[in-house]
Amino acid sequence: MCPQPNISSVAFLIADPARAAILMALFDGRALPAGELAHAAGVTAQTASAHLAKLLNGGLLACEQQGRHRYYRLTDSHVADAIEQLAAISSVAAVRRRPLNRAAQELRFARCCYDHLAGQLGVAVTQALQQRQLIVAGADKQFELSAAGSDWFAAIGVDVAALKPTRHGLARQCLDWTERSHHLAGPLGVQLMRALCAAGWLRRSASSRAVQVTPKGWAGLKAQLGIDQNSTALITPQT
CATH class of the missing domain: 1.10.10.10 (Winged helix-like DNA-binding domain superfamily/Winged helix DNA-binding domain)
Known part of the structure; x- marks a missing residue:
């Protein structure tokens, strides 16, 4: 048995x-x-x-x-994956929600999902990559990388050839628990997050999972992916 x-x-x-x-x-x-x-x-x-x-x-x-x-x-990341999926299920039935405080706003806007970018910004980046056909949704909740996508990722500092696929592939669709849409996970998502931080576009908080976009980052996101602070998909944290 x-x-x-x-x-x-x-x-x-x-x-x-x-x-x-x-x-x-x-x-x-x-x-x-x-x-x-x-x-x-x-x-x-x-x-x-x-x-x-x-x-x-x-x-x-x-x-x-x-x-x-x-x-x-x-x-490991498998534990994070399981928690993320459970979190995506947990609040489906919620109807009335209290207004989010600033800390909650920051986490919803952009945060680390274990080792990749999540939240509204993570979803917006993923959707922009799809709209430009740099990544394409594939079978088994994976993303496939196009030739143009390989060039784009290389240009921002991600060596795609050096990445080692996991059992879920090179790029995975991870359901975002606050946005109910997929963001980019897997080895490609991990290296994208690292590259954007190394380039000074993103800055991780020292005290929480929140991720901040620097002025350089907003300029880069606008030029590369058409994402800015006025994007309809984003609700930036209020002071």
Whole structure:
């Protein structure tokens, strides 16, 4: 008899609100100490420690030792993928929503989805790439890269030939949990995010998953993809 995956135990781990908050706090791929994760989950250090132990034992987290300190991170991108898909399902039935505070606005506008760009900006970039036929939606939730797309990505600093496809391919369609549309994920999405940060177009927040667009970035996005602050697809955070 073929062994079955123990879905129920993983579902149990994610179902607890405090553990879910811990997982979401680690969603940008960084490693954080237990104290910060306790604060993010709104629980005591002792309670956070118990939750972290369960997440470690369940294979959802990994721990890194740095001197006397321990840092926790998601085990890999597969855990992030699963959380992203669950998040996309979770608020479908919501009808009335409170106005978003500035921090929530920033995360909806642009954020790290583990290791690639998400939010309104991530979706807008992906749609602009499709409109220019630089990437094309393919089978099995993948994007196919055109010859023109290879040239475009090379021009902004992404060496497509050096990328190693995963079991999901080189470029994957990731359903954005706030926008209900796909953004670009996979190795191509990861390197695009890194290239835009290296070019000074994007700047990651030091304290959250939010991503900011620099003045140079707005100029580049307008010139390359026709995206600016007045784009109808974007609602930039208000002060």
